[in-house]
Amino acid sequence: MTRIDWPGLMRAGMGGLHLTPQAFWQLSPIELRIMLGAEAALPPLTRARLEELAAAFPDVAKGAGDGDGFRDAGRDCGA
Numbered sequence: 001m002t003r004i005d006w007p008g009l010m011r012a013g014m015g016g017l018h019l020t021p022q023a024f025w026q027l028s029p030i031e032l033r034i035m036l037g038a039e040a041a042l043p044p045l046t047r048a049r050l051e052e053l054a055a056a057f058p059d060v061a062k063g064a065g066d067g068d069g070f071r072d073a074g075r076d077c078g079a
């Protein structure tokens with residue numbers, strides 16, 4: 001398991017982003033990552049990449065009883 005670099009995160013949040021301690025500790029880890037721009041580093045999914053993934057993980061035909069959609073809680077319960 002990877003240890004969390006709390007001093008580094010606190011420096012980035014309270015020093016770099018000028019968050020108050022209260023605001024820093026109220027953030028979820030993903031919110032802090034977004035504010036620090038870490039999520040922006042991920043490239044968007046392009047059509048070419050989608051086609052690569054589709055080729056690597058093709059859909060397969062389902063057999064009888066493999067989830068026909070009628071056992072959905074929403075349908076059965078009228079939700």
